[in-house]
Amino acid sequence: KLITILNGPNLNLLGKREPEIYGHETLDDVEKSCAAVGAEFGLDVKLLQSNWEGQIVDWVHEARGEAAGIIINPAALTHTSVAVLDALNTFEGPVFEVHISQVHKREAFRHHSYVSLRADGVIAGFGIEGYALAMRRMGSLLG
Ligand code: DQA
Numbered sequence: 608k609l610i611t612i613l614n615g616p617n618l619n620l621l622g623k624r625e626p627e628i629y630g631h632e633t634l635d636d637v638e639k640s641c642a643a644v645g646a647e648f649g650l651d652v653k654l655l656q657s658n659w660e661g662q663i664v665d666w667v668h669e670a671r672g673e674a675a676g677i678i679i680n681p682a683a684l685t686h687t688s689v690a691v692l693d694a695l696n697t698f699e700g701p702v703f704e705v706h707i708s709q710v711h712k713r714e715a716f717r718h719h720s721y722v723s724l725r726a727d728g729v730i731a732g733f734g735i736e737g738y739a740l741a742m743r744r745m746g747s748l749l750g
Pocket residue numbers: 616617680681682683684685705706707708709710717
């Protein structure tokens with residue numbers, strides 16, 4: 608079974624971007640830790656990142672029928688995108704929303720998430736470990 612891990616705008620710069628908030632680890636590190644957890648449960652991972660809202664929507668559509676679950680850090684699209692929410696609403700499997708930072712401790716505009724209206728679980732503030740925790744939950748649900 609495949610888990611698609613989607614990452615939104617500016618997360619290509621993870622490790623370089625505001626490291627005091629998001630840490631020094633990169634999306635490659637995220638992929639490695641998620642693949643390691645996946646291996647424990649017989650799950651494959653496909654990690655994708657785009658700065659473009661429509662690309663994220665297209666990848667959610669591709670995940671339909673292909674992936675058993677989606678882990679998504681929509682980044683800024685969390686707080687703005689009805690399109691990403693609507694796309695996720697077409698996906699049948701579990702959806703977990705991950706935020707590296709503790710968004711509820713930050714600016715008020717980060718407190719609301721459109722994606723949370725669909726997400727089956729939400730993790731915020733655990734750094735990049737949040738992705739591996741979400742993978743572990745995918746493992747106990749699907750592995
Ligand atoms: C983020 C939090 C968002 O508010 C922000 O726009 C991001 C990253 C996080 O992982 O903490 O780009 O999703």
